[in-house]
Amino acid sequence: MSDKNIDDAISWYIKMRPVYKNLANKVESIIREVLTNSGASYYTITSRAKEIESFTIKANKEKYKNPQQEIKDLAGIRVITYVKSEVNNCCELIKPLFELDHFHSVDKTKELGNDKVGYRSIHYVAKLTEDRLSLPEYQIFKDMGFEIQVRTILEHAWADISHDRNYKFNGVLPPDNDIERRFSLAAATLELVDREFDNLAREIVVYGHEVVDKVNKDELNIEINTTSLSNYLDLKFKPFIDREIVEPTFNNKSKEIIDELNAYGVSNLSDLELIIKENTEKFIYERTNFLGLLRDIMMLNNITLYFEKAWSNNWTGIEKNMVKYYVSRGINMSEIIDKYDLSEDEDDDEEDYDFFLDEEEVG
Template identity: 45%
Template structure:
């Protein structure tokens, strides 16, 4: 009987594989549309070997209809609030089977620590299965797991059958193992609270910026909020990307701004003269906050930027920035010639 079920699953597995891919892609699109931060979305169809092992359990009378994880999707968020937001999206996007869905953290009880995850058993809604490309997935179940990145790390270590932490361990090692799990849970909560605190700080910066209260020390969050409000028209027109194009660039531009002599948002605001702001709004196109800050400093004082802030790692101006600086009567050829003459080749930077 088991072999018969295995043979049936072999023939059905390509459908479950395609189902997991489709659902995974839907989830990625929904997370992006809703601006939800997430680390990764994984999807897979259960392997033939895993299916064969699972149906050996006597509780399965008709495994192909009883097993709910033949197609599986795992969503890794960063903090617990992300998991909550992602869960709402899943509940709205799919038909959830509440009887077979659960929150593993609630199942742990008050006296235990360890594996935490939100599990949903779902089917595609009729709004999708009525479409030709989804019709073959009608009534097929799939499982969605949602975890934080720390919960994911813990689960991978604890549940890997080939790793040394599995099986029955000596009591002292078991106790230490659970202590580590408890510390991870505390760390997860602290990261979540830190995330909330950063969001609250961002809101406070935004309110202060709107009021013109700019005596705020330069840092990544403050700078990002200030620029997002100052140049919101450009962002709305999709002519300016509200990012520094990488967290490392945030540190780089903060160093450049400080070397230029700026320590607060007020200092930065003072060098953005009405004429500079006018030219930025006129010419800025397809840029980001990194280039914007650099062009503001160049427009304010070319020699000061080149001697104090320029980090010898870039030497080409975008065409919109060339036009912008030219209209401000700044010699762009001088800038690029200076940079070309003093540029440190990438291969020599480590020396």
């Protein structure tokens, strides 16, 4: 290709790059919406238009006679999942959304074969469907293609380390000291770890299904852990979760709340069921999550036991609405607040706060 053709290609891409960036953003939004609404698990979704410098380097390669038509990743979208099974699930959801170019799409894992290790990722080359292109906001993208990559976190780490042209591992590695062999061993180890994470994730899912089955049968002699506790609460408080009164998360503190439950004397689901029974409404007085809900369950059942055995100063301060509700349940909040120095939030009005405490005496 002559220098003039290269210059023309670069000028064309400089002009078109904002459109490709817009296309990448649109496709990212489509994929994100579908994966999120379907409940698919993924780590992150990103998009970009190829940088001018990257386009220039690629366009100069001998194999590209017409860079404008032959370079397929001018708009790129990357979906990163936690484990391999999630890659497969995301791919099944993504494929029907677009018109795929099967000739240029590739599964890098299959390209490696069974006797090699290295870069692994699924690449789809695609265009928007005719149905979508018929909408006014998408008509500008007619005949424009994009590439979608789907890979795990560990595959992504390997790709970044081994393919970044500015890093030490790019290109042909020196043969001294078995560097190339050790690099291959590192790739194989990463692949084994990726597979093991996938297997562990599958086993946790299977265990979760077993917990649900046992809970439905009232077989609750199950040790409390994050999975068993989450599945039990999902079923027990389903009406409140469906109404978005209870958020089914532990706020990244599942270990902390399980430690509190164990200190309180609750080590399996049957212990927790004895406290809750069918009185789920009793423990709901405001929007909350599993972390707050479990603390309310313990405190409303026996607040003295909770603070003596489980609290361990894991949280401080107590809100007015919490005080009011606990007082309405006949709990002496003045004594608890004084004994454990549970000072109110700084923006709480002290007189209003004391008023809620006074309701104990009025009641």
